[in-house]
Amino acid sequence: MSVLAEIETIVGPKAILTDPSDMQGYLVEWRDKYIGKARAVILPKSTEEVAEVVKICARTNTKIVPQGGNTSLVGGSVPFEDGEEIIISTKRMNKVRSVDVKGGTLVVDAGCILADLQTKADEFGFMFPLRIGSEGSCQIGGNISTNAGGVQVLHYGNTREQVLGLEVVLPDGQIWNGLTNLRKNNTGYDLKQLFIGGEGTLGIVTGAVVKMYPRPKYQQLAMIAVPDPAAAVSLLGLARKMSGDQVTAMEIIPRIAIDLVVKHVEGYSDPMPARYDWQVLIELSSSASDNLADVMQNILEEGFETEIVLDAIVPASDAQQQKLWGLREEISGAQKPEGGSIKHDISVPVADIPEFIKRADAALQSIIPNFRPVTFGHIGDGNLHYNPLQPKDMDKQEYLGKWEEVNRVVHDIVHDMNGSISAEHGIGRLKKNEMALYKSSVEIDMMRKIKQALDPQNIMNPGKLLPDLKD
Ligand SMILES: Cc1cc2nc3c(=O)[nH]c(=O)nc-3n(C[C@H](O)[C@H](O)[C@H](O)COP(=O)(O)OP(=O)(O)OC[C@H]3O[C@@H](n4cnc5c(N)ncnc54)[C@H](O)[C@@H]3O)c2cc1C
Structure with a gap:
């Protein structure tokens, strides 16, 4: 029996897509930078199904790309x-399994859409603090696998800080049930x-226990x-x-x-x-x-006096507030029509932001x-999302041809300032070799040993995260 036929006996014919038009949305990266091909897209509905499918892949040496909201x-x-x-x-594994109101935790399937998880927390008078522009389509399993950040990290921390326990299907098909809700262990x-933050290279996250606030x-x-970024700091x-x-946020x-x-x-319009x-x-x-308006007013007055504030608008309604957040979220997309943009997602110590810029x-x-x-x-x-946009009169392709050169200049400065070349979005395929330039060989070697220990056949998202081996 072929590998796909065997997998079909586990998930059923409707949960295995092989037609190119059915697979299209799963093959293209969000920015269209990578367009891949696959033997099939498998849509299991439970952890057990994932485990059985992975066992078949392990036995037949079939490579797997775990995917959340893409x-x-x-x-x-x-x-x-x-x-x-x-x-x-993990698209079909989209349930909230249980809510613990006393303990302030949720147990969720990995395929739960982030916005649905937020809504569920909200229903119980809580909030889940991960807030990102893609929340309507990204999944908690993807958020966990990328250690997603967002606008409230300043107060609540990254996804890493929100996770108490995990359930993972390992590359040999074993299920690790680590769904603990312990705060100390x-x-x-x-x-x-x-x-x-493992980016699917060590196993498939199928469930998680996350904190609510x-x-x-x-x-x-x-x-x-x-007046300038120094004043902002x-x-x-x-x-x-x-x-x-x-x-809770500062952008x-x-x-x-x-x-x-x-x-x-x-x-x-310009606010x-x-x-x-x-x-x-x-x-x-x-x-x-309930006196936050007064607190804000005091901050502004002190800011005017010390000349770190020039002007301010304080929204009077929820709608105005949302509009301001909307403006912030639209910045990524609004660069597209202006031509080539060479993206960087960097971090440096907060106090060094002005010098970096x-x-x-x-x-x-x-x-x-x-x-x-x-x-x-x-x-x-x-x-910072440091995205130099092409000069107005330059050809887009000529500008994008400078991608490597620009990356090198920016990342060298980041490294020199003890920063990170990927603060939020991870490494994936885009930055795996770039990372090798800036991490020590000791660190890369430890990462390779962990990968080798958990996935000796290299079937779990191969060619991602870890730098290519040199001949
Ligand atoms: C408009 C927009 C705004 C964004 N804003 C932010 C932001 O503010 N902060 C931020 O951090 N990111 C942001 N992102 C990036 C992205 O949304 C996050 O990285 C998100 O966490 C990815 O989740 P996903 O479900 O889409 O994962 P995917 O894109 O499907 O996968 C991401 C990685 O995780 C792996 N993976 C996915 N699911 C699993 C699983 N269940 N088990 C194991 N591995 C898995 C994949 O193999 C891949 O390597 C933004 C993206 C967009 C398009």
């Missing part, structure tokens, strides 16, 4: 072009951490114009101090990003009363105190005069 941006979730791999999608290696009753947002310190650490937005959203996305080079979005949240802008200006820096993102975490 929203990741580094090519880890799509197969290679040779068409030899199968995709195992010092009994040896914390194995779940290997799979969080009391839903803040009060929130106050402001968009604040600042000072403002973060001030806001944290004056609010009693109630800052930096440059003038060009507002202009691009207004120009390319319907329904947006600021005048044109400022830099602005930040600051969100305060609290379950206890200065150094990177100056270095790129010397090799691509008139490039347009679109530098935005999670300044509160030291994480």
Whole structure:
């Protein structure tokens, strides 16, 4: 019996797609950077089915690409072009298994859409703090496998901080039931951490226990114009101090990003009363105190006095608040119509953000005069999306041809400043060899040994995350 016929006996004929048109959406990466081929897309409906399918793959040496919502941006979730791999999608495993209100936890299937999980927490008066632009289609299994970040990391931490337990199908088909809801457990290696951020290279996450938090009753947002990124960093310190650490998000937005959203996305106008080079979005949240508007006002007054604030708008309604968040979320898409953009998802220590921006802008200006820096993102975490946009009069392909050169300049500066070349989106296929330039051989060697120990046949998302071996 062929491998696919055998798999069909486990999942049934409807849960195995082989027609190219049925598979299309599973083969293309979100930014169209990678378009792969696959033998089939398998859609199991339970952990047991995943395990049986993986056992067949292990026995027949069939390579697997685990896939969640396919929203990741580094090519880890799509197969290679040779068409030899199968995709195992967790799409049909989309249930919330149970809710523990006293303990503040949820047990979820890996294929649960992030927005559905948030809604479920909300129904019980809680919140799940992972908030990202792709939340309507990404899945918690994908969030865990990429250790996703988002706008509230500043206060609640990355996905890693939200996970108490995991259920994983290992590359030999065994099921590891690590679905504990313990907050403290010092009994040896914390194995779940290997799979969080593991990008599907060590096993398929099939279930998880995640934390819920009391839903803040009060929130106050402001968009604040600042003279420069250094003032933004000072403002973060001030806001944290004056609010009693109630800052749940802080994003930096440059003038060009507002202009691009207004120009390319319907329904947006410039929210600021005048044109400022830099602005930040600051969100305060609290379950206890309803005076956040006063707290924000005090922060602004102190900011004006110390000249780190130039101007501010404080939304008066939920709708206005959502519009400001909407503007922030639209920045990624609004760059597309302007031509080539060379993306970086970097982090440096928060206090060094201003120096990073200065150094990177100056270095790129010397090799691509008139490039347009679109530098935005999670300044509160030291994480910037540093996306130099092509000069207006340059050919797009000529500009994109400089991708490697630009990456090298930017990543060298990041490395020199003890930063990370991938703060949020992971490594996947896009950055696996880039990572090898900046991680020590000791670290890469440890990663290879872990991979070898858990997946000696190299069937679980091969060719992703780990750098290619040199001849
Ligand atoms: C508009 C937009 C905004 C975004 N904003 C953010 C942001 O603010 N912060 C952020 O961190 N990311 C962001 N992302 C990136 C992306 O949404 C996240 O990386 C997300 O966590 C990926 O989840 P997914 O379900 O789509 O995973 P996929 O893309 O399907 O997979 C991602 C990786 O995990 C593996 N994988 C998926 N499911 C499993 C599983 N069950 N078991 C084992 N391995 C698995 C895949 O093989 C792949 O390597 C954004 C993306 C878009 C398109």
